[in-house]
Amino acid sequence: MQPDHNASSTSNRRSSSSSSSSRRSSTSTFDDRELVSEIGKLRLAGAGGSREHTAVIPKGRSSSSSTSKRRGRRAKEVESNSQSQSVSESDSDEDELSHRLNPNPLRLHLLSHPERGRGVFTGSPIPAGTIIEEAPVLLFSREEYEEKKLDDTVLGSYVFNWSNGAMAIGLGMASFFNHSSRPNVTFIRNTPSSTIRFITCRRVEADEELCICYTPDETKLWFIPAADDTKSLAGLTLHGIESSSEEDSPLIPIVKIAVDDLIAENGHGEQSVKRQAREKRLELAKQKEKERESGLKDKLNTRIEAYHEAEKKRHDEEQQQEQDEREGRALALQLNGVGGEESEIRAPKPLRLASSTLSLRETSRSSTPTSSSSTPMYEVNYPPLPEGMITSLPAPLHSEGHKSKTNRKSREQPAELTADLDWTEEDWEGTRAKAKEDEGGWGEVLRVKGPAERENDGDDDDLMEVWALEFTDPKMTRVALNLSKEISPSDERLRHLKRVCRRNENGQETCRIALCPLSDHSIEELQALMTDFSPLLSELTPIPFNVPASGARTQEQLRRKHHIWPISFSPGPVVPSSSALWPVARKAWVSSGIRRVLDLALQAKRKGEIPVATYCTSQPSIFWPNTDGFIPPTTNLRADSYDTRLSESHPLRHATLNCVASIAHLRTVPPFTDVPPTRNGADYLLTSLTLFISHEPCVMCSMALLHSRVKEVFYVFPRKNGGGFENTKEGGGFGIHARRDLNHRFEVWKWDGEVDEQVRKELEIPDDLQL
Numbered sequence: 115m116q117p118d119h120n121a122s123s124t125s126n127r128r129s130s131s132s133s134s135s136s137r138r139s140s141t142s143t144f145d146d147r148e149l150v151s152e153i154g155k156l157r158l159a160g161a162g163g164s165r166e167h168t169a170v171i172p173k174g175r176s177s178s179s180s181t182s183k184r185r186g187r188r189a190k191e192v193e194s195n196s197q198s199q200s201v202s203e204s205d206s207d208e209d210e211l212s213h214r215l216n217p218n219p220l221r222l223h224l225l226s227h228p229e230r231g232r233g234v235f236t237g238s239p240i241p242a243g244t245i246i247e248e249a250p251v252l253l254f255s256r257e258e259y260e261e262k263k264l265d266d267t268v269l270g271s272y273v274f275n276w277s278n279g280a281m282a283i284g285l286g287m288a289s290f291f292n293h294s295s296r297p298n299v300t301f302i303r304n305t306p307s308s309t310i311r312f313i314t315c316r317r318v319e320a321d322e323e324l325c326i327c328y329t330p331d332e333t334k335l336w337f338i339p340a341a342d343d344t345k346s347l348a349g350l351t352l353h354g355i356e357s358s359s360e361e362d363s364p365l366i367p368i369v370k371i372a373v374d375d376l377i378a379e380n381g382h383g384e385q386s387v388k389r390q391a392r393e394k395r396l397e398l399a400k401q402k403e404k405e406r407e408s409g410l411k412d413k414l415n416t417r418i419e420a421y422h423e424a425e426k427k428r429h430d431e432e433q434q435q436e437q438d439e440r441e442g443r444a445l446a447l448q449l450n451g452v453g454g455e456e457s458e459i460r461a462p463k464p465l466r467l468a469s470s471t472l473s474l475r476e477t478s479r480s481s482t483p484t485s486s487s488s489t490p491m492y493e494v495n496y497p498p499l500p501e502g503m504i505t506s507l508p509a510p511l512h513s514e515g516h517k518s519k520t521n522r523k524s525r526e527q528p529a530e531l532t533a534d535l536d537w538t539e540e541d542w543e544g545t546r547a548k549a550k551e552d553e554g555g556w557g558e559v560l561r562v563k564g565p566a567e568r569e570n571d572g573d574d575d576d577l578m579e580v581w582a583l584e585f586t587d588p589k590m591t592r593v594a595l596n597l598s599k600e601i602s603p604s605d606e607r608l609r610h611l612k613r614v615c616r617r618n619e620n621g622q623e624t625c626r627i628a629l630c631p632l633s634d635h636s637i638e639e640l641q642a643l644m645t646d647f648s649p650l651l652s653e654l655t656p657i658p659f660n661v662p663a664s665g666a667r668t669q670e671q672l673r674r675k676h677h678i679w680p681i682s683f684s685p686g687p688v689v690p691s692s693s694a695l696w697p698v699a700r701k702a703w704v705s706s707g708i709r710r711v712l713d714l715a716l717q718a719k720r721k722g723e724i725p726v727a728t729y730c731t732s733q734p735s736i737f738w739p740n741t742d743g744f745i746p747p748t749t750n751l752r753a754d755s756y757d758t759r760l761s762e763s764h765p766l767r768h769a770t771l772n773c774v775a776s777i778a779h780l781r782t783v784p785p786f787t788d789v790p791p792t793r794n795g796a797d798y799l800l801t802s803l804t805l806f807i808s809h810e811p812c813v814m815c816s817m818a819l820l821h822s823r824v825k826e827v828f829y830v831f832p833r834k835n836g837g838g839f840e841n842t843k844e845g846g847g848f849g850i851h852a853r854r855d856l857n858h859r860f861e862v863w864k865w866d867g868e869v870d871e872q873v874r875k876e877l878e879i880p881d882d883l884q885l
């Protein structure tokens with residue numbers, strides 16, 4: 115048994131163990147029990163130094179009558195001693211006495227399971243946290259273990275990994291705990307005392323098997339684990355308590371016949387038999403899996419049928435209910451002395467009230483001009499609702515209801531088509547000239563890069579630190595390279611780097627191998643890994659080395675960065691860092707948008723609002739990008755808005771959300787109604803539109819913009835806390851506009867030109883306010 119360990123040596127063991135364990139069951143049960151019994155005695159006599167309960171397996175085979183008498187006596191002792199076998203049991207003399215009288219209070223015993231072989235079972239419930247056993251171990255050094263080829267013997271299935279590569283055979287019950295992926299017993303190795311402590315990790319019921327987890331990774335097991343049913347006792351053979359013969363065990367014939375058949379058929383050596391036995395087992399396992407799958411299919415079909423039946427029942431009930439209601443209404447009409455045509459009642463459909471709460475009133479037919487005026491119309495009057503209770507949801511954004519009246523409080527900012535930006539190229543040139551004169555004025559904008567853009571653009575000369583190995587002996591290259599692939603296989607952060615860097619330094623070729631980012635390991639960890647990997651590497655010391663943080667997108671970058679360390683070259687558009695290369699017209703247009711939102715924010719402040727304002731518009735067509743996949747914006751669609759949380763006493767009336775709502779509303783009125791939305795609410799889309807905003811939006815608003823598929827955003831004042839865009843290399847901020855893990859990206863630009871000091875002061879807002 116090699117819990118969570120020794121993966122390398124399990125594979126050669128796999129072939130042998132199950133068949134050997136089965137044969138063991140048939141031949142060595144008696145000896146095992148004897149051994150366990152002796153250990154039990156030793157420990158009870160105090161030789162093991164432990165006073166915890168120890169399983170005692172009676173020596174030899176007794177007659178079944180004497181066994182059952184002993185069982186009966188034991189059961190009584192257990193009952194009189196109660197179930198309190200927990201770790202915190204008191205140390206009194208009385209306990210000692212009861213312990214001596216009752217050597218197996220947990221009524222542990224071995225049973226043979228058809229698939230798992232022998233296992234430890236309990237006759238009484240055991241609370242969680244109970245120490246089952248403190249088992250002494252026999253230790254083997256790894257060399258001794260491998261040299262003596264213990265792995266190829268029966269013992270191979272019973273070893274625990276110990277510390278420093280040593281292996282241990284657990285005595286007592288330790289060797290008989292079978293594996294379960296949902297164990298009820300856990301174990302702790304105690305190296306100073308060379309013992310393993312087994313403790314229940316949950317309550318164990320009477321007659322349940324006690325199992326430990328050999329390894330959480332079941333692919334490392336050297337046998338095919340049987341289904342996890344620690345409670346199934348059916349057909350099991352008792353070991354130790356009742357007499358058992360080899361033939362009793364259902365395990366023995368199955369495997370024995372399999373192995374014997376193979377020997378008879380092939381006459382090959384032991385290895386071949388083991389291999390074929392394993393194949394046979396695999397076949398059996400596959401067959402079982404098939405059976406399980408077909409069982410699942412059956413179950414699924416049953417569930418589908420049950421679902422259909424339930425659906426049908428529900429449908430029938432609904433029909434019945436509707437029928438009842440129709441009859442009830444007709445009756446009510448008759449009682450009120452009006453014509454009983456059920457089709458004339460106009461009751462709102464979704465609300466169902468008991469018919470006794472209904473009253474009818476006549477309404478004027480004139481409200482429905484298309485109906486004939488001869489027949490009176492009736493509406494159902496519901497009892498009055500408590501005052502202030504909202505009786506309907508706000509109408510969907512793209513609906514008649516929204517345009518006419520809604521139950522929402524009327525908006526202070528009705529969605530209106532706002533004025534276009536007022537700009538000319540001359541303005542820009544003028545402001546630039548003036549800016550020079552005054553050393554102020556309007557300036558450029560800077561690109562705010564999200565994490566996905568920074569990874570790709572290769573537009574910077576940033577460096578990152580890695581651990582590298584440096585050597586001059588070319589023979590080291592292979593082993594060092596293999597180590598680097600082992601330490602950081604396909605590491606995203608190193609994808610742009612070539613692993614090997616060769617340089618001719620001072621007339622000698624020096625080779626460096628990049629191992630991993632510096633932060634991944636301490637030097638001590640790395641050295642330990644290197645020594646483990648190959649003795650050749652133990653002579654080298656890893657050094658921290660600066661390498662380019664990204665690959666190259668242009669020839670110029672390649673030349674520059676390659677000088678430091680060889681990197682990959684993936685030509686492509688570089689994300690510009692500023693507006694410096696833009697046409698003057700676009701700069702002028704953007705600066706007028708910025709001016710607009712600052713003016714609007716000042717107006718909001720005058721109205722007593724939080725001074726944050728937005729302006730959303732489409733780019734003039736002369737700026738439309740000439741790229742595949744560009745969807746032209748809805749031209750002339752423009753809205754502006756500011757924060758109305760204070761005036762509307764509504765926590766969600768942030769400037770950005772107001773602006774998205776205004777655009778959505780505008781799309782529902784002429785002249786933007788010609789293209790109906792594909793689905794309800796699709797009007798919220800800001801596809802290919804540009805948004806100007808005075809302050810960096812909060813995370814919620816940034817997500818709303820992402821959701822709305824905005825094309826680009828310009829803002830003036832960054833946020834210290836809680837902004838959705840700014841994202842530093844050190845990991846601050848969210849960079850919501852360009853993340854690998856989100857499904858839309860948009861450009862974000864920050865105004866880097868002058869802002870009048872007075873305006874800046876007026877528009878200052880506390881850092882902790884969400885915008």
Ligand SMILES: C[S@@+](CC[C@H](N)C(=O)[O-])C[C@H]1O[C@@H](n2cnc3c(N)ncnc32)[C@H](O)[C@@H]1O
Pocket residue numbers: 115131132135138139229230231232233271272289290291292293294337338339340341
């Ligand atoms: C440490 S021994 C456990 C006692 C063993 N059942 C016996 O009869 O001696 C480990 C062996 O038990 C068997 N075994 C343990 N857990 C099992 C499981 N969940 N399913 C099938 N066989 C299991 C395997 O043959 C394994 O090599």
